[in-house]
Amino acid sequence: QRVHRIAVIPGDGIGTEVMPEGLRVLQAAAERFGIGLAFDHFDFACWPYYERHGQMLPDDWRERIGGHDAIFFGAVGWPAKIPDHVSLWGSLLQFRRAFDQYVNLRPARLMPGVRSPLVRRDGTPRAPGEIDMLIVRENTEGEYSSIGGRMFEGTERELVVQETVMTRHGVDRVLRYAFELARSRPRKHLTSATKSNGIAITMPYWDERVRAMAAAYPDVQVDQYHIDILTAHFVQRPEAFDVVVASNLFGDILSDLAPACTGTIGIAPSANLNPERRYPSLFEPVHGSAPDIAGRGIANPIGQIWSGALMLDFLGYRQAHDAIVRAIEVVLDPANGGPRTPDLGGHARTADVGRAVADALRHGA
Numbered sequence: 001q002r003v004h005r006i007a008v009i010p011g012d013g014i015g016t017e018v019m020p021e022g023l024r025v026l027q028a029a030a031e032r033f034g035i036g037l038a039f040d041h042f043d044f045a046c047w048p049y050y051e052r053h054g055q056m057l058p059d060d061w062r063e064r065i066g067g068h069d070a071i072f073f074g075a076v077g078w079p080a081k082i083p084d085h086v087s088l089w090g091s092l093l094q095f096r097r098a099f100d101q102y103v104n105l106r107p108a109r110l111m112p113g114v115r116s117p118l119v120r121r122d123g124t125p126r127a128p129g130e131i132d133m134l135i136v137r138e139n140t141e142g143e144y145s146s147i148g149g150r151m152f153e154g155t156e157r158e159l160v161v162q163e164t165v166m167t168r169h170g171v172d173r174v175l176r177y178a179f180e181l182a183r184s185r186p187r188k189h190l191t192s193a194t195k196s197n198g199i200a201i202t203m204p205y206w207d208e209r210v211r212a213m214a215a216a217y218p219d220v221q222v223d224q225y226h227i228d229i230l231t232a233h234f235v236q237r238p239e240a241f242d243v244v245v246a247s248n249l250f251g252d253i254l255s256d257l258a259p260a261c262t263g264t265i266g267i268a269p270s271a272n273l274n275p276e277r278r279y280p281s282l283f284e285p286v287h288g289s290a291p292d293i294a295g296r297g298i299a300n301p302i303g304q305i306w307s308g309a310l311m312l313d314f315l316g317y318r319q320a321h322d323a324i325v326r327a328i329e330v331v332l333d334p335a336n337g338g339p340r341t342p343d344l345g346g347h348a349r350t351a352d353v354g355r356a357v358a359d360a361l362r363h364g365a
């Protein structure tokens with residue numbers, strides 16, 4: 001049996017609370033489907049490590065996790081102790097770049113028993129599955145660039161610049177991934193988000209590459225929007241979207257907005273993919289370390305658990321992925337009276353939800 005080596009990095013805050021539940025469910029899936037998983041735990045990429053070492057990662061971090069089959073990540077950031085740009089550029093954003101994880105795939109789906117805060121114009125609520133989109137976020141360039149700087153510091157002429165970088169290679173590869181994904185879905189619909197009226201060099205370039213790529217995918221229906229009005233459409237008719245592709249920053253914003261439209265960001269998963277598998281891909285919830293609720297054992301672990309399902313899918317275990325998602329649906333379905341964390345209106349604790357999903361998975365949901 002092939003054994004997949006998984007690097008486990010819980011990180012900060014609720015990352016350390018949801019990670020054990022993600023692992024619990026992966027373990028249950030491994031047993032049920034006979035998948036070989038070996039977990040290596042790492043204590044870097046968090047504030048306690050920084051406090052001891054003065055940096056977020058050991059110097060040899062690439063050697064230590066670069067040979068793994070995947071990275072299972074919690075969340076990083078503890079702004080009370082360390083500025084976010086230091087902790088994030090010192091860890092997660094390094095992983096995404098060094099391992100060329102240029103696709104950040106973020107599904108958002110209305111699950112059974114989770115109410116969308118959005119009500120249709122006619123007053124009726126939306127049914128499970130009615131909102132079902134896949135956000136494809138460019139994950140290695142764009143607005144998240146390290147080209148720029150600060151000049152004349154402390155003077156009246158103080159100036160800061162940070163350039164947006166789009167390469168043909170970088171834009172085309174993420175668009176190709178998004179078009180292929182759209183082609184594989186029943187609706188075959190792709191939406192691209194830019195801001196080409198105001199940001200008049202990079203954004204029109206992205207649009208141009210979308211049009212060029214679309215020519216190779218005549219079966220995919222393409223819509224292009226400016227990001228500002230697209231956020232309004234997400235709120236007014238979220239069911240209209242299928243695959244949504246966007247630059248690094250716009251994809252980041254849309255991928256908090258979309259799960260909020262489906263009830264809570266606590267359940268949203270993500271896959272930072274190197275589709276060519278030259279490097280390990282990284283799987284993590286969309287949410288952060290949530291300092292406001294950290295340490296209380298009430299974080300929703302479903303985002304972490306679902307991210308584990310995406311990891312198994314990427315490793316080739318589609319059935320195990322589907323079974324985990326079904327187990328999540330069973331636990332969320334009010335008909336089953338399962339535990340719910342406070343973000344879903346319940347009183348359950350993180351571990352109650354993790355155990356319930358693992359049980360539902362074992363009992364063949």
Ligand code: NAD
Nearest residue numbers: 075076077078079084266287288289290292293299300343
């Ligand atoms: P956040 O996602 O941590 O929290 C936003 C809000 O959502 C908070 O009210 C929080 O309590 C709630 N929330 C988030 N996850 C939840 C869960 N699983 N269950 C229940 N409620 C949940 O975003 P933030 O407050 O902007 O950021 C906090 C820290 O996390 C910062 O340091 C930020 O940089 C970092 N961050 C890290 C990642 C990551 O590691 N990928 C992602 C986003 C933010």
Ligand code: IPM
Nearest residue numbers: 077088092093252255286288
């Ligand atoms: C995310 C996060 C990160 C991002 C932050 C923490 C740097 O918001 O994964 O969505 O912007 O990519």
Ligand code: MN
Nearest residue numbers: 252253256286
């Ligand atoms: Mn984000």
